[in-house]
Amino acid sequence: MAKKESEGGGGRAQAVHRVLKRAILDQALSPGSKLPEDSIGERLGVSRTLVREALVRLSEEGLVELRPNRGAVVARPTLEEGRNLFLTRMALERLVVETLSGKLTSEQIGILSSHIAAEEAAKKERAPSIRLAGEFHTLLAQMTNNASLIRYVNELVARSSLILALYGRPHSSECAVSEHQELLDKLIAGKTDEAAALMAHHLDSVTTRALLPTDGDRNIKEVLSAYAVAEGLA
Amino acid sequence: MAKKESEGGGGRAQAVHRVLKRAILDQALSPGSKLPEDSIGERLGVSRTLVREALVRLSEEGLVELRPNRGAVVARPTLEEGRNLFLTRMALERLVVETLSGKLTSEQIGILSSHIAAEEAAKKERAPSIRLAGEFHTLLAQMTNNASLIRYVNELVARSSLILALYGRPHSSECAVSEHQELLDKLIAGKTDEAAALMAHHLDSVTTRALLPTDGDRNIKEVLSAYAVAEGLA
DNA sequence: TCTCGCCGTTTTGTATGCAATTCGAGGAGA
DNA sequence: TCTCCTCGAATTGCATACAAAACGGCGAGA
Numbered sequence: 001m002a003k004k005e006s007e008g009g010g011g012r013a014q015a016v017h018r019v020l021k022r023a024i025l026d027q028a029l030s031p032g033s034k035l036p037e038d039s040i041g042e043r044l045g046v047s048r049t050l051v052r053e054a055l056v057r058l059s060e061e062g063l064v065e066l067r068p069n070r071g072a073v074v075a076r077p078t079l080e081e082g083r084n085l086f087l088t089r090m091a092l093e094r095l096v097v098e099t100l101s102g103k104l105t106s107e108q109i110g111i112l113s114s115h116i117a118a119e120e121a122a123k124k125e126r127a128p129s130i131r132l133a134g135e136f137h138t139l140l141a142q143m144t145n146n147a148s149l150i151r152y153v154n155e156l157v158a159r160s161s162l163i164l165a166l167y168g169r170p171h172s173s174e175c176a177v178s179e180h181q182e183l184l185d186k187l188i189a190g191k192t193d194e195a196a197a198l199m200a201h202h203l204d205s206v207t208t209r210a211l212l213p214t215d216g217d218r219n220i221k222e223v224l225s226a227y228a229v230a231e232g233l234a
Numbered sequence: 235m236a237k238k239e240s241e242g243g244g245g246r247a248q249a250v251h252r253v254l255k256r257a258i259l260d261q262a263l264s265p266g267s268k269l270p271e272d273s274i275g276e277r278l279g280v281s282r283t284l285v286r287e288a289l290v291r292l293s294e295e296g297l298v299e300l301r302p303n304r305g306a307v308v309a310r311p312t313l314e315e316g317r318n319l320f321l322t323r324m325a326l327e328r329l330v331v332e333t334l335s336g337k338l339t340s341e342q343i344g345i346l347s348s349h350i351a352a353e354e355a356a357k358k359e360r361a362p363s364i365r366l367a368g369e370f371h372t373l374l375a376q377m378t379n380n381a382s383l384i385r386y387v388n389e390l391v392a393r394s395s396l397i398l399a400l401y402g403r404p405h406s407s408e409c410a411v412s413e414h415q416e417l418l419d420k421l422i423a424g425k426t427d428e429a430a431a432l433m434a435h436h437l438d439s440v441t442t443r444a445l446l447p448t449d450g451d452r453n454i455k456e457v458l459s460a461y462a463v464a465e466g467l468a
Numbered sequence: 469t470c471t472c473g474c475c476g477t478t479t480t481g482t483a484t485g486c487a488a489t490t491c492g493a494g495g496a497g498a
Numbered sequence: 499t500c501t502c503c504t505c506g507a508a509t510t511g512c513a514t515a516c517a518a519a520a521c522g523g524c525g526a527g528a
Contacts, residue, residue, distance in 0.1 A: 011512090013511090013512090036478090036480090037479075037480070038478085038479070038480090046512085046513090047512060047513045047514070048479095048514090049511090049512060049513065049514090050511090050513090052287070052480090052481095056294075057290060057294055060295070062385075068245060068480090069479085069480060069519055070519090070520065071479065071480070071520095081381055081382075084379075084381060084382060085381075087329065087380060087383070088329065088386070091325050091326055091329040092322070092326070095321065095322065099321075145318075146321060146322060147315055147318060148315075148318060148322045149318065149321070149322045151296075156382065159382075245482090246481090246482085247481090270510090272510095280483090281483045281484070282483085282484090282510090283481085283482055283483065284481090284483090302511090303488085303489055303490065303509085303510060304489090304491090304509090304510080305490095305509065305510070
């Protein structure tokens with residue numbers, strides 16, 4: 001009964017997919033990074049065929065951009081795509097809380113509570129805390145038992161990491177852990193509307209706190225100012 | 235400027251993908267049909283490699299089930315997945331109408347109106363009318379300019395066809411054309427809440443009218459009764 | 469100095485070949 | 499007759515080979 005392979009899924013293509021996805025979400029591969037089939041396959045000990053399959057999957061999930069004849073890169077969503085993405089997230093996560101409100105089992109509550117504790121513990125380290133914050137949302141989605149909802153929330157949460165990597169403020173704690181705790185309380189209490197409002201506020205604050213400041217104009221200025229100094233242009 | 239290829243996308247892999255997707259949505263390939271790589275490739279004049287890529291894409295979209303070592307088949311969502319799917323659809327399409335309400339340009343109104351006219355005209359033919367009804371929803375989503383929203387609505391609408399193919403009543407006109415017209419009217423008038431309610435009702439009626447009747451119990455009984463008669467058992 | 473175009477290198481696109489697995493049809497044994 | 503086993507055919511999993519396209523450097527010409 002023991003599995004020979006290190007892990008789940010099916011074949012090695014899935015494994016490649018998981019490796020790349022993980023690397024992207026950890027920002028070991030940052031948006032815009034090239035993903036050459038050859039070197040990836042060589043490094044992972046598989047042929048280009050499998051790397052290709054993994055890249056196709058990732059592109060379907062929106063984590064990778066496949067440019068015909070020009071190779072794959074880690075996706076670089078625009079700021080507007082980012083905002084739209086959070087709009088979509090909000091619509092879906094509202095469904096999540098509506099589905100879950102007042103219906104959490106004690107086992108589920110335990111899982112969520114300990115997850116929040118883990119978030120609290122990891123608050124100081126940037127990379128893990130980002131991942132854990134995302135996982136809280138996917139964990140919630142998981143509990144709905146709604147396959148399509150789960151898939152989409154997963155994708156959106158994953159892509160949110162990209163957005164935050166690109167446009168997020170360096171020090172914004174993307175998800176205030178306390179908000180997760182509050183949300184959980186409302187869900188347990190079955191206060192659906194309040195929970196939904198909280199979720200909306202929670203996601204909205206991410207976009208305004210971490211994303212908005214300030215609309216790309218500032219980014220351009222920042223970028224240019226660095227060059228200006230280097231060129232002695234004030 | 236004239237394209238050599240018959241259509242859009244990029245390479246031939248996308249073309250294969252489109253062909254298969256179209257065939258599935260037209261129910262030329264019905265749920266459960268086997269999709270052997272080499273016969274498809276042979277028929278389409280491409281190698282298994284490209285068919286494989288297309289199948290991977292389709293499986294990511296949820297239209298095809300990829301069974302390791304056992305080939306691909308057209309997906310057969312369960313009834314429960316179906317219901318959940320419509321729940322998800324409702325959440326997303328609510329966002330669509332909220333986004334669009336009161337903001338349709340006259341050009342867009344024209345497009346939608348003529349589409350509704352086309353639906354009306356094709357009302358009698360089963361296959362095209364199903365496709366057109368779906369396209370109305372994807373058309374609306376398209377107009378939001380929200381990339382992720384568009385993608386998900388597209389996927390969900392496509393999968394809805396599968397659901398209806400599997401569990402839909404033979405004669406249920408899945409989307410009453412008049413409801414599309416009403417919805418459009420509300421959107422133009424900017425009556426957001428009414429439009430949202432209408433959309434909710436519209437989708438809900440699909441699940442209850444076409445899907446619910448009646449919860450699988452009846453299906454089992456029906457199926458068994460046929461066999462019973464054949465065996466002289468009542 | 470700047471631009472354009474040529475050509476070698478690198479990377480992707482696609483087909484094909486071989487090994488591994490599954491499926492199904494007999495056939496032996498009970 | 500039923501079950502289980504074996505073996506061959508069909509199909510997938512994966513690697514590799516070759517063709518085509520893009521990238522980059524270099525030199526010619528303005």
